[in-house]
Amino acid sequence: MVPAPQSRIVEMLETIRNEFEQLAQELYVCKTQRDDFEHKMNQQISEMNNFQQSLLELERTQQNQKKQYEDEIARLRQQIESRIPSGGPSGMPLHPLPPQQQKPQLPHQPPPPNIGPGSNYFGGIMNAHAQGTSGLVAPPQIPEQSPSQPSQPSPHFQAPPAPSYLNGQQQAYVQSPGGRGISTPPTSHPQRPDWGNYGYRPGSSVPPPVAPPESIGSKRKSNSSSSSATPVTPQQQQQQIQQQLKHQQQQLIQKQQQQQQQQQQQQQQQQQQQQQQQQQQQQQQAMMSRPASTNKISSPSTGSGNLADVDPENVPANMKVEGQDWFALFNPKAPRQLKVDLMHTMEHTSVVCCVKFSADGRFLAAGCNRATFIYDAVTSQRVAVLQDENIKAEGDLYIRSIWDIANKRIRNILSGHEQDIYSLDFSRDGRLIASGSGDCSARIWSMTDGKCLQVLRIIDHDQKDPGVTSVAFSPDGRIVAAASLDKMIRIWDTQTGALLERLEGHKDSVYSVAFMPDGKMLVSGSLDKTLKLWQLGTSEGRGIGVDRDRGKGPCKVTFTGHKDFVLSVGCTPDGRWVVSGSKDRGVQFWDPRTGQTQFMLQGHKNSVISVAISPSGKPFFATGSGDNRARIWSYDSISRSY
Numbered sequence: 001m002v003p004a005p006q007s008r009i010v011e012m013l014e015t016i017r018n019e020f021e022q023l024a025q026e027l028y029v030c031k032t033q034r035d036d037f038e039h040k041m042n043q044q045i046s047e048m049n050n051f052q053q054s055l056l057e058l059e060r061t062q063q064n065q066k067k068q069y070e071d072e073i074a075r076l077r078q079q080i081e082s083r084i085p086s087g088g089p090s091g092m093p094l095h096p097l098p099p100q101q102q103k104p105q106l107p108h109q110p111p112p113p114n115i116g117p118g119s120n121y122f123g124g125i126m127n128a129h130a131q132g133t134s135g136l137v138a139p140p141q142i143p144e145q146s147p148s149q150p151s152q153p154s155p156h157f158q159a160p161p162a163p164s165y166l167n168g169q170q171q172a173y174v175q176s177p178g179g180r181g182i183s184t185p186p187t188s189h190p191q192r193p194d195w196g197n198y199g200y201r202p203g204s205s206v207p208p209p210v211a212p213p214e215s216i217g218s219k220r221k222s223n224s225s226s227s228s229a230t231p232v233t234p235q236q237q238q239q240q241i242q243q244q245l246k247h248q249q250q251q252l253i254q255k256q257q258q259q260q261q262q263q264q265q266q267q268q269q270q271q272q273q274q275q276q277q278q279q280q281q282q283q284q285q286a287m288m289s290r291p292a293s294t295n296k297i298s299s300p301s302t303g304s305g306n307l308a309d310v311d312p313e314n315v316p317a318n319m320k321v322e323g324q325d326w327f328a329l330f331n332p333k334a335p336r337q338l339k340v341d342l343m344h345t346m347e348h349t350s351v352v353c354c355v356k357f358s359a360d361g362r363f364l365a366a367g368c369n370r371a372t373f374i375y376d377a378v379t380s381q382r383v384a385v386l387q388d389e390n391i392k393a394e395g396d397l398y399i400r401s402i403w404d405i406a407n408k409r410i411r412n413i414l415s416g417h418e419q420d421i422y423s424l425d426f427s428r429d430g431r432l433i434a435s436g437s438g439d440c441s442a443r444i445w446s447m448t449d450g451k452c453l454q455v456l457r458i459i460d461h462d463q464k465d466p467g468v469t470s471v472a473f474s475p476d477g478r479i480v481a482a483a484s485l486d487k488m489i490r491i492w493d494t495q496t497g498a499l500l501e502r503l504e505g506h507k508d509s510v511y512s513v514a515f516m517p518d519g520k521m522l523v524s525g526s527l528d529k530t531l532k533l534w535q536l537g538t539s540e541g542r543g544i545g546v547d548r549d550r551g552k553g554p555c556k557v558t559f560t561g562h563k564d565f566v567l568s569v570g571c572t573p574d575g576r577w578v579v580s581g582s583k584d585r586g587v588q589f590w591d592p593r594t595g596q597t598q599f600m601l602q603g604h605k606n607s608v609i610s611v612a613i614s615p616s617g618k619p620f621f622a623t624g625s626g627d628n629r630a631r632i633w634s635y636d637s638i639s640r641s642y
Contacts, residue, residue: 025332028316032332035314040281044274051270058263062256069252073245080241307331307561307588307600326603334596337638338577338589342603343620344380344632348373352624354610359430361616366630374405377620377632384408402433402447412450416443423470427477432494434480436468442482444494454497458484470512474519479536481522483510489524491536503534505555512568516592517575521556523592525566531559531580533592557595561588568611570621577635579621581608587623589635603631 307329312320321328321340328340350369357364363383364375370391374384386403388410402412419438426433432453433445444454458466463486470483479500482490489510491501508527515522522534535554564583571578577598578590587601587608606626614620619636 021335024316024318028319028332032310032314037281044277044281048274051274055267062259062263066256073249073252077245084237084241307597323603326601328599328601330599331597334591334594334598336598338598338635339638340599340601340633340635342631343634344375346373346375346380346382346630346632348628348630350628351626352609352628352630355612355622355624355630356610357612357614357616357620357622359426359428359615361614361618361620364612364622364630364632366624372403373630375630377614377622380632402450412447414443414445414450414452416452416455417441419467422468425471425473425480427473428475429477432473432477434471434473434494436471436482438467440466440468440484442468442471442480442492444480444497454492454494456480456482456490456492456497456499458486458490460486463488469510472513472515472522474515475517476519479519481513481515483513483524485509487526489513489522489534491522501537501554503554505532505558506530511566514570516571517573521592523569523571523578525569525580527565529560529562529564529566529582531566531569531578531590533557533559533578557592559588559590559595559597561597561600562586564607567607567609570611570613572613573615573617579611579613581611581623583607585625587611601633603633604629 310329312322312327312329315329319330319332319336321330323342326342330336346366348366348368352366352368354367355364356367357377362377364377366373366375371385371387373382374386375382384405386405386408388401401410402414403409404411414433414435417435417437417439421435421437423436424433426447431447433447434442435445436442440458442456443452444456445451446453458468460466466484466486466488468482468484472481473494474480478494480492480494482492484490487504487506487509489503490499491503492498493500503522503524506524506526506528510524510526512525513522516533520536522536524532524534526532533556535556537554559578559580562580562582562584563586566580566582568581569578570580571592575592578592579587580590581587585602585604585606585608587603589598589601590596591598604623604625604627608623608625610624612622614622619634620632621635622630622632624630
């Protein structure tokens, strides 16, 4: 018999070891929080520096634009002043020639002047288009005088009537090959309007600028009421041009002011965002400063696992396991109870959409495109390939049939569903099979004769798409659970076909369901990135269940921690662990009593579409993924290694 003091020493050593592990975990949590805080502070400092640099660049850009605009204004002013003579030259006519003395312009005559940079802002000065089209408009062409015609106009010349495009009719617009808009008057008015001193001497190398539409309109109105044309003096021309320049300068100043206001608004928004980020950091820092015990989950109604966000490089060696192309991270906030390891990898040529163990755990089936592969679960040797050669190549990619594995032939073809079948499940005794389809129904079939025993049809008219995505038998085979796209789970009686319960609580479509071993609870996985553990009712208390607070509704635990859709769920034969596979490429083991994750396994390069746990009691589980791989893993209690 062992003396009492020695037993006491062993207990004390065990207690010391547990306390040391707890302290090590708390130290790791503190270090992780400190590193996270430092990283966020450095990130904020870097963002502030980038913001200051951007602000300086904006200021420099604004100064350069302002200088460019001022230079452009000065250059245009010089061009205009150089083209307007100070006094009327001796050879420049004050009135246009009579119509009989005009002829078409020669092709060698130079084109109108082309303004380069800044033409969008100042094109209106030399633009005669009534609609304000950007770019330059060619002035009316003045034909050269014939040598036989006199050079002086008639003293009694009357101004011709105003052309139609200045009296409300639309002006014809032609696009020149060079890209400039050319305004041409209608052919019904061939006479050139009175342009006063804007005419130019025949043979001149540079034509004068065209008067703006406003001055033309006012001049035509005055001429229409007068019996003789009144010439425009150069001083009046300069005044009009100066007014146009002032107007353009005012528009430029207004535009600069608008740009400054926009920059100020952007700065204010960035400052508000920085203030919000600082407030969030202060809140996080306040939460970090609390004792580690306060961060533990006080109620099992909501589980949390954030291992998907943890950098494996910063995790201590005792809290992670690494393989050649996989790793597992353990939750530092929960006592480590399991160990995990990779046993076998089976490569395929297509996506592995489903994995399933046989009832005795000896074999593993992997469903792929147009074929199902059967493996020995212990050695991973391929036992059989089930493939129907009669299926057309352009048909469906997946097989939904009952096969005789020994003879490698289809045993039953169960017909009745109107749309694709998404899920199948055998009862424990192998006598029944359940199927779920996109036709908003589940069916119960007899394996003896292949007859349909029950049609479990969803008749909720208020639901948009109640297609069934997953079905599962209870351990005793008396009820079947059906998950659907309408965010609900329905519980049916397999013998009577009666609807027993509706479980509501998920915020998106439910893609997988699995019963716990006792048959009294159900696990579901959804596209809302969560799992839920439901308490099923008894024969007296069944009804419609809604996810409420713990103790008041059928949902007992909500598991949160996946970063993407939860595509598959399962549970171990002893009911101690819930397993989930997700689109975030991870597999997580959850404690249904606390809602905490035990570990997160990253072993695939694509979504984990299916997970399956061996029902034989051996600590095996399998995963199927979009990376064309099926893998068999082992999990075991860590206490056996001590």
